[in-house]
Amino acid sequence: MIEVKDLRKSFGNAEILKGITTTFEKGKTSLIIGQSGAGKTVFLKCLLGIFNYEGGSIAYDGKILAKLSEDEKRNIRAEIGMVFQGSALFDSMTIAENVMFPLRMFTKQSKSEMEDRVDFVLNRVNLENAHNKMPSEASGGMQKRVAIARAIVNKPKYLFCDEPNSGLDPKTAIVIDNLIQEITDEYQITTVINSHDMNSVMEIGEKIVFLKNGLKAWEGSNETIFRTDNEVVTDFVYSSNLFKKVRKMYLEDHE
Numbered sequence: 001m002i003e004v005k006d007l008r009k010s011f012g013n014a015e016i017l018k019g020i021t022t023t024f025e026k027g028k029t030s031l032i033i034g035q036s037g038a039g040k041t042v043f044l045k046c047l048l049g050i051f052n053y054e055g056g057s058i059a060y061d062g063k064i065l066a067k068l069s070e071d072e073k074r075n076i077r078a079e080i081g082m083v084f085q086g087s088a089l090f091d092s093m094t095i096a097e098n099v100m101f102p103l104r105m106f107t108k109q110s111k112s113e114m115e116d117r118v119d120f121v122l123n124r125v126n127l128e129n130a131h132n133k134m135p136s137e138a139s140g141g142m143q144k145r146v147a148i149a150r151a152i153v154n155k156p157k158y159l160f161c162d163e164p165n166s167g168l169d170p171k172t173a174i175v176i177d178n179l180i181q182e183i184t185d186e187y188q189i190t191t192v193i194n195s196h197d198m199n200s201v202m203e204i205g206e207k208i209v210f211l212k213n214g215l216k217a218w219e220g221s222n223e224t225i226f227r228t229d230n231e232v233v234t235d236f237v238y239s240s241n242l243f244k245k246v247r248k249m250y251l252e253d254h255e
Contacts, residue, residue, distance in 0.1 A: 004057075083160070164180065
């Protein structure tokens with residue numbers, strides 16, 4: 001579990017995060033959503049320890065991030081998997097070498113142990129025959145699956161995904177969403193996803209944190225978001241006629 005209490009972050013005189021309090025639970029997919037400029041990326045980077053913050057606290061399973069020594073922070077980082085927006089694969093490495101990279105960085109496993117683990121996670125994301133391909137030879141969807149394999153190769157407790165469906169067609173995006181949710185449940189990972197994709201919200205949003213102007217404007221699930229009367233949320237989520245129709249159908253079915 002990750003616990004956030006009254007988190008505040010500024011750049012100069014501009015306050016970006018204005019006292020956010022929430023929790024992200026083990027074994028659940030949690031989504032951070034909101035318009036551009038809402039503070040989503042800054043929030044994610046604070047959670048990851050990339051940005052320092054002026055107020056509040058972030059705790060990983062009771063360990064307050066700001067109070068940890070550098071060695072303790074390194075131990076936390078070793079328990080984190082990250083899926084970047086553009087996959088961020090190393091162009092000069094094969095897919096297997098990309099996936100093995102965190103093992104080389106954070107473990108002292110033998111080469112055969114690392115190779116066995118790479119085999120396992122590539123099989124898990126249905127890329128069992130892709131070891132020797134270069135990233136340039138892989139489609140966008142394959143690259144995302146490689147990024148997920150790399151993120152989970154070190155058996156993380158925490159998984160962060162920054163816009164994992166960016167640049168993907170809707171069908172592939174659903175495959176990636178389902179894969180993330182399956183892995184989260186299967187390995188009981190605390191998963192936090194920064195997303196603007198409303199399909200992801202509807203498909204896998206077990207916990208949704210909606211940010212607006214640096215504040216937590218609403219939180220709930222993909223079920224309760226259909227029932228909320230919070231105008232800030234409904235204006236954002238149901239800006240399209242499709243979601244208005246979906247909401248109407250949902251409310252009629254649950255009367």
